[in-house]
Amino acid sequence: MKHALITGITGQDGSYLADFLLGKPDYTVHGLVRRTSTLNRSRIDHIARNPDFRDRFHLHYADLGDASSLSGLMETIRPDEVYNLGAQSHVRVSFDQPIYTADVVGVGTLRLLEAVRQLARSQPVRFYQASSSEMFGSAPPPQTMETPFHPRSPYACAKLYGHWQTINYREAYGLFACSGILFNHESPRRGESFVTRKITLGATRIKEGLQKTLVMGNLDAKRDWGFAGDYVKAMWLMLQQETPDDYIVAMGVTHSVREFLEKTFSQLDLDYNDFVEFDERYMRPSEVDVLLGDPSKARKNLGWEPEVDLDGLVKMMVENDLELARREKFAQGYKGTSISTPHLGRL
Numbered sequence: 001m002k003h004a005l006i007t008g009i010t011g012q013d014g015s016y017l018a019d020f021l022l023g024k025p026d027y028t029v030h031g032l033v034r035r036t037s038t039l040n041r042s043r044i045d046h047i048a049r050n051p052d053f054r055d056r057f058h059l060h061y062a063d064l065g066d067a068s069s070l071s072g073l074m075e076t077i078r079p080d081e082v083y084n085l086g087a088q089s090h091v092r093v094s095f096d097q098p099i100y101t102a103d104v105v106g107v108g109t110l111r112l113l114e115a116v117r118q119l120a121r122s123q124p125v126r127f128y129q130a131s132s133s134e135m136f137g138s139a140p141p142p143q144t145m146e147t148p149f150h151p152r153s154p155y156a157c158a159k160l161y162g163h164w165q166t167i168n169y170r171e172a173y174g175l176f177a178c179s180g181i182l183f184n185h186e187s188p189r190r191g192e193s194f195v196t197r198k199i200t201l202g203a204t205r206i207k208e209g210l211q212k213t214l215v216m217g218n219l220d221a222k223r224d225w226g227f228a229g230d231y232v233k234a235m236w237l238m239l240q241q242e243t244p245d246d247y248i249v250a251m252g253v254t255h256s257v258r259e260f261l262e263k264t265f266s267q268l269d270l271d272y273n274d275f276v277e278f279d280e281r282y283m284r285p286s287e288v289d290v291l292l293g294d295p296s297k298a299r300k301n302l303g304w305e306p307e308v309d310l311d312g313l314v315k316m317m318v319e320n321d322l323e324l325a326r327r328e329k330f331a332q333g334y335k336g337t338s339i340s341t342p343h344l345g346r347l
């Protein structure tokens with residue numbers, strides 16, 4: 001039995017990775033969770049409730065800000081694989097909380113690497129770091145493994161620190177450590193304040209008469225969007241290779257936010273121009289204009305192939321959120337009053 005530890009298991013990617021690993025009979029999955037006043041485990045509830053996984057799925061309290069809790073986890077779990085997905089992952093928020101973001105995303109990665117290095121003295125252990133296309137920032141597209149980084153936010157700077165620390169632990173200590181430079185990936189489990197989910201939630205609620213407008217920022221930004229379920233497979237593949245290395249994971253196609261709006265609204269037989277408004281507060285102090293990744297190394301060396309393209313992704317997200325909107329509408333009619341609505345985000 002292999003033991004995998006996932007930080008960020010309550011997030012989008014952590015939940016898909018847990019699903020993926022538990023689909024393999026030889027994995028036990030351990031997730032790091034933070035103490036919160038209200039439980040935020042909706043993305044992993046289906047696993048926790050599944051009796052088949054009772055002996056192979058365990059949650060542990062710790063925090064990337066707390067080095068002693070991370071060493072404690074290594075001692076008790078003694079994982080074979082560690083996936084570092086935990087982060088303050090919102091780029092816009094990182095401008096409001098730069099020091100906290102640097103601490104969790106940057107130094108948090110270093111804290112975890114140190115704990116893993118101690119464990120590696122007594123057993124083999126493999127480490128995956130969730131690096132980001134945001135590290136390329138203003139570097140002109142397409143961004144390849146040779147493209148120099150030019151981060152444009154406190155989040156991207158912190159991710160770059162984690163990326164280089166991961167490489168340095170590999171070079172200095174011979175740790176099996178890989179950095180996956182993943183471009184944007186989305187799903188029905190995407191956080192509600194990221195642009196794709198904000199759009200699919202907003203458009204479906206408009207369709208059901210639950211809201212009138214969708215207030216957005218920069219519609220001209222372009223992103224290379226894929227499906228999160230495809231991308232977590234690449235994380236696992238990196239840790240199954242003979243030698244550790246870094247990879248770009250992307251679709252190799254870029255689209256603007258405006259195009260994502262068009263695709264989403266037209267699937268609902270609506271015209272986004274009738275509903276979308278602009279607000280300055282959704283703009284960022286410095287923007288990343290165009291991301292377009294070159295995934296050829298991951299395709300060649302890992303044999304990684306994505307299964308869902310952008311149209312498939314939009315369809316999946318719209319279907320999910322239309323169902324949520326219909327349930328919300330039904331509940332409103334049933335109670336004769338408004339129930340709590342999905343948080344559409346100030347961000």
Ligand code: NDP
Pocket residue numbers: 007008009010011012013014032034036040062063064065084085086087088089090104130131132133181182183184185186191
């Ligand atoms: P989410 O924002 O959905 O999830 C982030 C996770 O990190 C949550 O489980 C959160 O816990 C946890 N977390 C936050 N702060 C801490 C902390 N101090 N200690 C421990 N855990 C913490 O992110 P995604 O799933 O989308 O992304 C996963 C990782 O991949 C992140 O590192 C992100 O930066 C990176 N990434 C994401 C991309 C994407 O397009 N999705 C692309 C490239 C990189 P809680 O639920 O308690 O808040």
Ligand code: GDR
Pocket residue numbers: 089090091092131132133134182183184185193194195196198215216217218219221222223257282283284287288347
């Ligand atoms: P990003 O994702 O910053 O690329 O980071 P996000 O979906 O937040 O923004 C993408 C682009 O859309 C523009 N935009 C808006 N964004 C948000 N959130 N809300 C809006 O109303 C809005 N209007 C326009 C943004 O300006 C931006 O250009 C994500 C995160 O998952 C990171 O953790 C990850 O590292 C990168 O993807 C790769």
